[in-house]
Amino acid sequence: MAKHGTARDDEGRGMSGGLRSVRGKSEPKPASGRAHAFDRLIHERLRLGIVSALAVNDSLSFSDLKKLMKTTDGNLSVHARKLEEADYIACSKSFEGRMPKTEYRLTAVGRRALERYLDHMEALIRATRDR
Amino acid sequence: MASVTPLHRAPAPEPPALHARAMDNLAFIRDTMEAAGSFTAVSGRGMVAVGIMASTAAVLAAVQRTPIEALYVWLAAAVFAPIVSIWAIVRKASDANIPILSGPGRKFLLSFSPPLVVGALLTFVLYQAAMVAAIPGMWLLLYGTGVVAGGAFSVRVVPVMGLCFMLAGAIALFSPPSWNGWIMGVAFGGLHIGFGAHIARRHGG
Numbered sequence: 001m002a003k004h005g006t007a008r009d010d011e012g013r014g015m016s017g018g019l020r021s022v023r024g025k026s027e028p029k030p031a032s033g034r035a036h037a038f039d040r041l042i043h044e045r046l047r048l049g050i051v052s053a054l055a056v057n058d059s060l061s062f063s064d065l066k067k068l069m070k071t072t073d074g075n076l077s078v079h080a081r082k083l084e085e086a087d088y089i090a091c092s093k094s095f096e097g098r099m100p101k102t103e104y105r106l107t108a109v110g111r112r113a114l115e116r117y118l119d120h121m122e123a124l125i126r127a128t129r130d131r
Numbered sequence: 132m133a134s135v136t137p138l139h140r141a142p143a144p145e146p147p148a149l150h151a152r153a154m155d156n157l158a159f160i161r162d163t164m165e166a167a168g169s170f171t172a173v174s175g176r177g178m179v180a181v182g183i184m185a186s187t188a189a190v191l192a193a194v195q196r197t198p199i200e201a202l203y204v205w206l207a208a209a210v211f212a213p214i215v216s217i218w219a220i221v222r223k224a225s226d227a228n229i230p231i232l233s234g235p236g237r238k239f240l241l242s243f244s245p246p247l248v249v250g251a252l253l254t255f256v257l258y259q260a261a262m263v264a265a266i267p268g269m270w271l272l273l274y275g276t277g278v279v280a281g282g283a284f285s286v287r288v289v290p291v292m293g294l295c296f297m298l299a300g301a302i303a304l305f306s307p308p309s310w311n312g313w314i315m316g317v318a319f320g321g322l323h324i325g326f327g328a329h330i331a332r333r334h335g336g
Contacts, residue, residue: 045159052164057167118157120153122157124150124153128149
């Protein structure tokens with residue numbers, strides 16, 4: 001699995017000079033009013049990984065995601081919070097005995113965002129093939 | 132007065148093509164989903180069928196007059212069981228719309244088959260050396276090894292099942308030869324049926 005950037009990494013870094021221009025320079029407004037725009041929020045590798053992992057599970061705990069993404073607590077929580085603020089994922093906190101447990105699940109908004117992102121990537125590949 | 136000489140920078144390398152980035156992203160999504168998913172290429176229903184076949188073989192082997200005849204019964208089961216198993220795996224992958232030789236299926240196959248090939252060779256060697264009593268334990272150990280190795284890329288219950296087979300193999304190796312048939316029946320029959328039913332219920336197919 002690719003090494004993930006830190007929370008402070010530029011969100012458009014993965015396609016700098018490429019897809020970044022598709023979306024323009026304005027800050028992304030997740031999940032609304034931009035059905036055809038490129039979603040920089042989900043594009044960042046760690047966030048893309050979180051959303052992809054949650055897409056095939058009802059829910060995953062913080063430690064499951066940390067193990068899966070091979071990242072640190074701080075990095076994961078910062079990126080998870082960004083997805084949470086955009087309503088892409090939902091977080092629930094509970095206790096298992098005395099241990100706090102944080103569970104994440106993908107929301108309908110997040111699932112649609114992932115589908116749009118996949119469509120976008122496929123469209124890019126198709127466009128290159130048709131050229 | 133010294134003149135200023137502009138530094139000539141090497142031209143920046145071309146960024147990877149957009150479509151290459153897009154393909155890389157799609158591969159990343161697929162890999163993450165595979166690693167996180169609860170999909171297992173192993174077919175639970177296929178395992179139940181193999182378990183029933185093994186239980187039948189155990190009963191038939193028990194009524195044979197010599198260990199060699201009992202071995203032939205098990206060898207016949209060992210020929211048919213993979214056919215049933217592969218058919219069930221192909222069908223499960225087809226139902227889930229997943230190519231059989233990509234992702235979890237390929238990883239499982241690559242890890243599972245080497246111990247089986249070793250088992251086939253050792254069966255021949257032990258048979259030639261008239262050490263038929265050692266064959267059941269060796270079969271169970273190597274089958275379990277294959278399942279544990281293949282199960283490393285699968286849901287947790289698969290390697291657990293492999294460990295159970297290895298345990299049964301270890302017991303068979305150190306038990307009186309007369310117990311071997313029953314140990315094989317319980318392991319190849321019971322474990323396949325029990326774990327197969329669990330996989331079919333929890334992980335589909």
